[in-house]
Amino acid sequence: MMENLARELQKKDAFNGTWLYAENGEIVSKGALGFRDPADTLPITEDSIFQLASVSKTFTAAAVMLVMRQGLLSPEDKITKFFPELTEYQDVTVRHLLNHTSGIPDYFDDTDWFIKIWKEEKRVPGNDEILRFLLETKAKPYFAPGEGLHYSNTGYNLLALLVERLSGVPYEEFLQKNIFDPAGMTSTHCCHIRRDGVPFENYAQATVYDGDEEDKCVADVDSAEVGEVAAFDGLNGDDYVYTNIFDMLKWDRALREGKLLTLEEQTLMYTPGKLNNGEDAVYDEDDGLGYGFGWAVGRDESLGPVVSHSGGMPGVATWFERFPDADRVLVILTCRDYRDARAYSSYWDGMEAIVRDQEPEPVVSIEDIAVKDPDKSKWPEFCGKYEHPEDADFIVNEVFLKDGELHANALDEDGDPLTFRLYPIGDNEFGRKGGMLRLTFGGGCAMYGGHTCKKLN
Numbered sequence: 001m002m003e004n005l006a007r008e009l010q011k012k013d014a015f016n017g018t019w020l021y022a023e024n025g026e027i028v029s030k031g032a033l034g035f036r037d038p039a040d041t042l043p044i045t046e047d048s049i050f051q052l053a054s055v056s057k058t059f060t061a062a063a064v065m066l067v068m069r070q071g072l073l074s075p076e077d078k079i080t081k082f083f084p085e086l087t088e089y090q091d092v093t094v095r096h097l098l099n100h101t102s103g104i105p106d107y108f109d110d111t112d113w114f115i116k117i118w119k120e121e122k123r124v125p126g127n128d129e130i131l132r133f134l135l136e137t138k139a140k141p142y143f144a145p146g147e148g149l150h151y152s153n154t155g156y157n158l159l160a161l162l163v164e165r166l167s168g169v170p171y172e173e174f175l176q177k178n179i180f181d182p183a184g185m186t187s188t189h190c191c192h193i194r195r196d197g198v199p200f201e202n203y204a205q206a207t208v209y210d211g212d213e214e215d216k217c218v219a220d221v222d223s224a225e226v227g228e229v230a231a232f233d234g235l236n237g238d239d240y241v242y243t244n245i246f247d248m249l250k251w252d253r254a255l256r257e258g259k260l261l262t263l264e265e266q267t268l269m270y271t272p273g274k275l276n277n278g279e280d281a282v283y284d285e286d287d288g289l290g291y292g293f294g295w296a297v298g299r300d301e302s303l304g305p306v307v308s309h310s311g312g313m314p315g316v317a318t319w320f321e322r323f324p325d326a327d328r329v330l331v332i333l334t335c336r337d338y339r340d341a342r343a344y345s346s347y348w349d350g351m352e353a354i355v356r357d358q359e360p361e362p363v364v365s366i367e368d369i370a371v372k373d374p375d376k377s378k379w380p381e382f383c384g385k386y387e388h389p390e391d392a393d394f395i396v397n398e399v400f401l402k403d404g405e406l407h408a409n410a411l412d413e414d415g416d417p418l419t420f421r422l423y424p425i426g427d428n429e430f431g432r433k434g435g436m437l438r439l440t441f442g443g444g445c446a447m448y449g450g451h452t453c454k455k456l457n
Contacts, residue, residue, distance in 0.1 A: 001354050002029040008363035009347040010034060016207070017317075017334030018046055020245035021355065024327045025253055030245060036204035036335060038217050047244050048204045049187060050333035053311030055320045056190070056241035058251075059175055060156050061098060061294025063163045065265050066178055072166040082162055083131060088138075092145045094162070097155040098293040099273030101281050103141035106152045107235075110137050111228060118231035124195040127164075127171065127236040130157040146276040149283060149291065153238035160237025171236045180247075183254035188243040194233040200242070204335035206315030218315075229314055239313065245331045252322055252329040269293040270307050270324070300356060303328065319348070321355070330355050340365045341435045366423050366433045374424040379406055382428075382441045389451035396439065396446060396453070406430065408439070 002021060009015040016034030020027060032044045067073045075095040080086055089104055096102035107114070113133055117125050125133075133139075134154070142150045164171040172190040180188045191199055205218050206229070233240070254260050261269070272290025273281040283291035289298045295307040304325035311318035319332040330351065338344035343365040350360030383406075385398045393413040399422070400407055406422040422430035422439065429440045440447045444455050 001360060002351060003031050005347055005350045005354075005360060005363060006031060006033050009343055012363060012365040012367075013338050013340045013343040013347070014336060015334065015347070016044060016336035017050070017204070017332065018044060018048060018245045019333075019351070020249060020329075020331045021351075022249055022252070022329050025249075025256075027249070034336065036202070038205065038207045044204055044335075045202065047187065047246065048202050048333075049200050049242050049244055050204045050318065050335055051206060051239070051311075051313065051316050052241045052243060052318050052320075052333075053239050053313045053316045054153070055309045055311040055318045056239050057156050057237070057294045058309055058320065059179055059190075059241055059294075060159050060163075060237045061269055061292075062179055062261060063171075063174060064094070064098065064159055064293070065261055065269065067163055067166050069265070073162065079158060079162075082165065083158070085131060086134060088134070089141060089145075094159070095273070096145045097152075097159050099281060099291045100149050100151050100155060100283070101146050101273050101275065102152060102155050103143045103145055103147065103150065104134070104152050104154050104158075105139040105142060106150070107133060107154045107157070107232075110139065111231070113137055114231040115228075124192070124231065124234040126234040127157055127161055130154060130161065130235065144276075146274075148275065149273065149281040151283075153235075156237035157235050158237070160235075164236075175241070179260060182260055183247075183250050185243065185247040185250050185254075188241065188247045190236065190241050192233045192240060193242070194230045203242070204333075206313065207336040208315045209337055209339065239311075245333060248320060248331040248333075249329060255322070256324070256327065266324075270295055270297055270305065272297045300326075303356065323355075328355060340367075340433050342366055342369070342431075345436070366425075366431055369425050369431070371424040371426070376404070378428070378441075382406065382446075385456045386446050386453040387456055389449070389453055392449060392451055394435075394437070394449060396437075396448060399446065408432070 002019060006015050006019060010033050018032045020030040022028060030046060032046045034044050036042045036044045036048055073094060077094050079092050080090045092102045114125055160171045163174055167174050175190045189199060207218060210217050255266060270292045272292055275281050280290050283289045283296055287298060289296045296309055298306045300306050303323045306323055308321040315335060315337055317334045321330045343363050346361060346363045353360040383399050383401055386396055388395050395411040396408050398409040407419060408422055409419050412418055420432045420434060422432060425431045428442055429438060431438055437448060446453050
């Protein structure tokens with residue numbers, strides 16, 4: 001069933017990647033589809049190497065646990081004990097960093113600092129420069145430590161720097177000697193391929209679509225997002241572990257068998273963080289997930305505890321999910337941006353259903369739900385510029401006709417402009433291919449995301 005889902009997505013959304021599902025250490029389903037280069041000349045194989053993105057945080061947390069075991073670190077240690085210059089964050093503890101309750105801003109909030117060094121100094125900043133970043137940008141905390149949960153890659157950069165300084169060896173070397181090698185993960189490395197080159201064959205290049213959805217290019221070479229990829233390549237802790245599906249299964253087994261971390265240490269890792277008021281620190285409100293040390297933490301009624309992590313960068317989407325009591329594990333590694341948000345979402349929902357012994361729904365794309373031969377007589381009335389809703393992450397600026405179809409100009413959550421086709425999916429209701437937007441027209445207004453926006457002309 002998993003292969004069928006992957007093939008459905010490949011037909012509708014160009015799935016490029018690998019997957020593996022195992023129960024009790026035995027592989028139930030695995031496979032590889034697509035290509036590992038933008039030119040579609042190098043087929044992906046089951047042992048292809050992918051960038052993990054934020055799934056790397058599971059290794060960072062494990063490294064911190066190993067340093068704690070040596071007595072060099074405690075969860076309650078304030079980070080100013082090790083980084084006295086960070087006076088702005090003097091009450092932040094190691095525990096706060098691990099479960100994203102520190103309030104320390106994510107460096108993705110100020111990418112210009114890294115891109116400026118990359119462009120003007122012609123170099124990629126190293127992870128030790130995360131301290132310089134915090135000091136020079138004078139980044140204010142989101143909130144006081146323990147008062148909320150806000151995902152912060154910067155916190156994991158600091159954790160990697162702590163591991164490096166306290167162990168006395170480079171972070172990459174620490175992971176190799178203390179985690180990858182003991183776990184038998186022979187295809188896994190923490191490395192910086194944009195800065196230092198690719199140290200392995202069979203690498204699946206992160207591929208994005210620039211402009212037209214058929215215009216594929218490597219994310220870190222030719223795309224508009226190149227600065228958003230290459231400029232961060234010297235960081236550690238939040239990303240930059242590369243591996244394949246088989247080594248991720250070895251990681252699962254090493255944890256289950258207690259090869260690297262005791263069950264007591266893992267219990268601590270899988271314990272969701274708490275806020276200062278004693279309430280659970282919620283990581284994902286939709287699914288009710290908490291966040292432990294490097295893991296999102298939830299529970300399935302039938303299968304018990306579930307620990308997981310996702311990963312995403314331009315051209316990269318990854319997923320690692322473990323069921324400690326039921327002894328199940330799901331790994332999905334991909335290297336190409338999706339084009340149809342609905343197809344992409346329904347594929348992942350289907351994979352999750354199979355893992356939970358449920359029947360998956362078919363993969364559904366925007367073309368599947370679009371109205372066939374719609375009445376276009378009212379469409380010219382919908383065209384024009386619209387007012388901006390307050391506090392909206394996504395803004396539709398203008399609607400216009402092009403080649404007989406409705407299109408829209410918009411601003412995404414980063415304020416970047418984009419143009420897309422609107423597909424009719426109901427009575428005066430439209431969707432877009434690259435997102436889950438539902439846009440309804442009526443009474444001289446456009447309604448979406450709980451906002452009602454009047455047409456300006």
